[in-house]
Amino acid sequence: MADTRAFEQACDNSVNQMQELLMQNMEQTLEYVAGKAKGRVGVGTGALRADTRSLGVEIVGDEVHGAVGNSLEYAIYHHQGTGIYASDGNGRKTPWVYEDPKTGEKIYTRGSKPNPYLKDTIEKEQSTISKLLGGAN
Template structure:
């Protein structure tokens, strides 16, 4: 009976190399989408644009790339609010709010904000690049 330890060891090393390559490709694809999302992002003071980041999570069963923002208001900008909210999920009546300082200082009435899907648009516009990068043809 032959010893397969060398073969098994080389297979394990090859698998780790493939996982590392796919992880690097995923990171590159995330950077491409992140850059496009920042380009598409609406800007008032630039905080939302600056908060857009990406990360890659590699586990035993999958490699996941994530692009997004941790700012509390990011989903409201992306999905819209009030009567303009995506899928009609927003408030149906106007509301008022007060801004204490800055260029919008004062009391305002609103019916909501139209969606500005900067992340979704970035993903869709870079789909062919993502496919090429993840396919190893960067």
């Protein structure tokens, strides 16, 4: 019987090299998407824009997963909208009043319109994203 250990090791090494390459391509793609998405974030204090970043890459089974996002509590509301404007249609249907924490002023609202800057970036940059994932610089 032939000794196949060298062949098996070469196959394992090839798989490891491919996974590393795919992870590098994904990370480069995530950085690109985050950079482009920052240009689409509405400007308030700039905190949301500054916090838009790659959330990391991982291998799950035989797939490479990556994400871009924010850690700020209000990021989801900015992206998806609130109240009658909520993008998924299940926002609050009645108006409400809240106190602005900066000014103390009472604000009457029906919600805020969505700014899906991450979704829009992915849709608009699909061609470049595909190229980056494939290894193009």
